[in-house]
Amino acid sequence: MPTVYLDHAATTPVDPEVVSAMMPYFTGAYGNPASLHAPGQEARRAVEAARDTIAAFINADPDEIVFTGGGTESDNLAIKGVAMAGRKHGDHIVTSCIEHHAVLETCRFLESQGFRVTYLPVDKAGMVDPDEVKRAISAGTILISIMHANNEIGTIQPIDEIGRIAREKGIYFHTDAVQTFGHLPTDVGAVGVDLLSASAHKLYGPKGVGILFVKKGTAVTPQLHGGMHEQGLRASTHNVPAIVGMARAIELAERDLSAEEGRLAALRDQLELDLLAAIDGVRVNGHAAERLPGNLNMSIEGAEGETLVLNLDMVGIACSTGSACTSMDLEPSHVLTAIGLSPTTALSTVRFSLGKPTRPEELSYVLDVMPGIVKNLRALRRNVR
Numbered sequence: 001m002p003t004v005y006l007d008h009a010a011t012t013p014v015d016p017e018v019v020s021a022m023m024p025y026f027t028g029a030y031g032n033p034a035s036l037h038a039p040g041q042e043a044r045r046a047v048e049a050a051r052d053t054i055a056a057f058i059n060a061d062p063d064e065i066v067f068t069g070g071g072t073e074s075d076n077l078a079i080k081g082v083a084m085a086g087r088k089h090g091d092h093i094v095t096s097c098i099e100h101h102a103v104l105e106t107c108r109f110l111e112s113q114g115f116r117v118t119y120l121p122v123d124k125a126g127m128v129d130p131d132e133v134k135r136a137i138s139a140g141t142i143l144i145s146i147m148h149a150n151n152e153i154g155t156i157q158p159i160d161e162i163g164r165i166a167r168e169k170g171i172y173f174h175t176d177a178v179q180t181f182g183h184l185p186t187d188v189g190a191v192g193v194d195l196l197s198a199s200a201h202k203l204y205g206p207k208g209v210g211i212l213f214v215k216k217g218t219a220v221t222p223q224l225h226g227g228m229h230e231q232g233l234r235a236s237t238h239n240v241p242a243i244v245g246m247a248r249a250i251e252l253a254e255r256d257l258s259a260e261e262g263r264l265a266a267l268r269d270q271l272e273l274d275l276l277a278a279i280d281g282v283r284v285n286g287h288a289a290e291r292l293p294g295n296l297n298m299s300i301e302g303a304e305g306e307t308l309v310l311n312l313d314m315v316g317i318a319c320s321t322g323s324a325c326t327s328m329d330l331e332p333s334h335v336l337t338a339i340g341l342s343p344t345t346a347l348s349t350v351r352f353s354l355g356k357p358t359r360p361e362e363l364s365y366v367l368d369v370m371p372g373i374v375k376n377l378r379a380l381r382r383n384v385r
């Protein structure tokens with residue numbers, strides 16, 4: 001049975017062209033970029049070429065790119081790093097209550113260390129109101145961290161406006177762009193962002209590598225202590241194959257970006273329309289227009305989300321109840337409750353996330369099997385009562 005993979009927000013398959021680009025750096029050009037000899041310098045050139053490619057993609061300077069071990073590490077470095085460096089100026093951070101756990105748990109840790117954090121609410125579509133950001137700012141505010149797009153419901157935040165507010169007030173602005181990097185155009189200068197997190201495995205690159213963009217002059221305390229790699233901001237020997245792979249993934253993303261954005265949105269919109277017509281009691285979560293093109297998050301009355309995901313898996317369809325990190329626990333998602341869903345509705349939710357390999361016939365297959373599965377689950381539920 002072929003798998004219809006509709007969980008690209010959790011992770012993506014590595015593009016074969018990315019694998020080809022990485023291969024020489026495992027067994028051929030395996031030097032340590034910090035070494036002075038020729039193999040080391042060959043690896044160093046590859047890392048610096050990758051840095052140039054990634055910087056150009058977001059209109060940054062190459063020395064504003066810090067390679068990390070992924071999105072979680074980038075978020076930790078940005079938030080803890082700015083908080084620790086800025087402690088003498090203030091102790092207050094503004095974020096939203098629908099951030100990824102990599103941001104929320106970092107903020108909770110900082111609260112345990114004496115920082116104050118404001119978790120802004122969102123509206124029914126999952127949107128942060130820039131006026132609320134403005135109102136939350138006080139004399140002690142040192143950082144605003146608002147994600148570019150939400151991983152569960154796909155809502156794209158008004159980061160340009162929030163960036164403007166941060167700039168006016170002279171406060172650092174971080175955005176977690178893990179879900180948008182390589183999928184939506186990103187220009188760090190235009191947005192007015194000081195720190196931006198991204199991860200390669202969400203854009204057909206390898207797992208375990210990411211970047212943090214750190215605007216020149218931003219005060220950040222390193223969180224890993226050791227060598228002076230990455231301008232002293234992130235010690236540890238570079239993961240050369242992964243870094244090369246991330247840069248190749250960015251080149252491919254840049255080439256395909258605008259065509260893919262339109263193609264995915266059209267496929268997603270059709271799937272949404274078809275499922276709404278075929279199944280009653282369905283509500284679509286997220287913003288109608290400002291939404292990641294491949295994201296479709298739906299609450300289905302009378303169908304428990306995890307059971308539905310497992311039943312879809314049995315017929316070869318891979319999707320999710322929400323974010324991969326929380327899909328093993330039965331707590332309702334913090335994102336879905338924040339947009340006003342009851343715990344029962346939040347627990348009756350599935351997320352489809354389409355990607356480059358997604359084809360229309362795969363979505364037709366979903367449409368063929370899903371109404372029957374939902375009908376059976378509802379009937380089972382009625383019999384149990």
Ligand code: PLP
Pocket residue numbers: 009010069070071072073075100102147149150151176178179199200201208210323324
């Ligand atoms: N931030 C967001 C919005 C995400 O979706 C994810 C992963 O799902 C992360 C951060 C964590 O990224 P990584 O898996 O590279 O640590």
